[in-house]
Amino acid sequence: MNDPSFASAGLAPRPARRRNAFEETVERLLQGLKLGIYAAGTRLPPERELAAQLGVSRATLRDALAELQGAGYLQSRRGRYGGTFAATVLPGTAALSQDSDAADVQDVLLFRRVVEPAAARLAAEATLTAAARAHLLSALAEVDEANTDTFRPKDSRFHIAVAELSGSARLVAAVADVRAQTSDLLDRIPLLQTNLDHSQAQHRELAEAILRGDADAAEAAAVAHLEGTERLLRGFLT
Known part of the structure; x- marks a missing residue:
């Protein structure tokens, strides 16, 4: 060249x-x-x-x-x-400016990798009632119908719905807390439509694994989904 x-x-x-x-x-x-x-x-x-x-x-x-x-x-x-x-000048982003800030972000993502796959596994292992199944499908449908303004809160609600099927109130609280912190980070980076489409395909894969009771597939789907989010956060913020 x-x-x-x-x-x-x-x-x-x-x-x-x-x-x-x-x-x-x-x-x-x-x-x-x-x-x-x-x-x-x-x-x-x-x-x-x-x-x-x-x-x-x-x-x-x-x-x-x-x-x-x-x-x-x-x-x-x-x-x-x-x-x-x-670009001659890269767009400004709310990048991580201090080591302590970066360490805190890493802690959020690490904790999320623990609690959300665990919630997905427990949800798949649970004996789900018709109402529980409908609850998960309703949360999934809401993300499907979301626009760019409402995607992130609907996305969080879907993941909390997964945790709710685990049967553990403490796990639900932990997922809700880490989702709120993750949403704060995601608000610093652009919304990419291709990523939103990909995320929703992963949501469907996760929901389907839970509904058929495949705990290994549900946990793997959750891990893969989280990895995608982490890559974007690292790319834009670090």
Whole structure:
């Protein structure tokens, strides 16, 4: 690659995890922008090359590029010398400014990784009444119908509904508390429609596992869902 308008180096190839390929791609592109691997105002590598560097499909890469363009981190230019360029000035975000702040965020995410998968497993192991099943499906439907203004509170309500099926009031309180703290963090970053669509697909996978009583699948679905959120938070805030 001899064109000086391209970034001089790419991120080391590492296949993205299939279940959160979009979120991991966004995280790694943001890392490249913040580290200067894709310097301000320079053109990113061609799509095929960049997809290979990131270990993702071109479709996943296109989704990530489009979302970051919409959020102001990238710019698209047409013509002979067109392509995707790093923004000259990256958008301001409420980034973590102190070590103590970063440690607190890590603690929130770590605790969430403990309580939410546990709630999902217990919900799948429980003997659910018709009313309990209807409650979970109702919460799922509300997220499905949510717009960008209401998605996050409806998302939290769905996860609390999962915890409610566990039968433990203390676990419900713990999930509600950590969801509130996570929502505060998510309010610092842009809403990405592709991520919302992916999240809802994961919600359905989680709900279906609970309803058929598959505890292992429910726990795994919860873990995968949380990993996607964590990647976006790390990408935008660190």
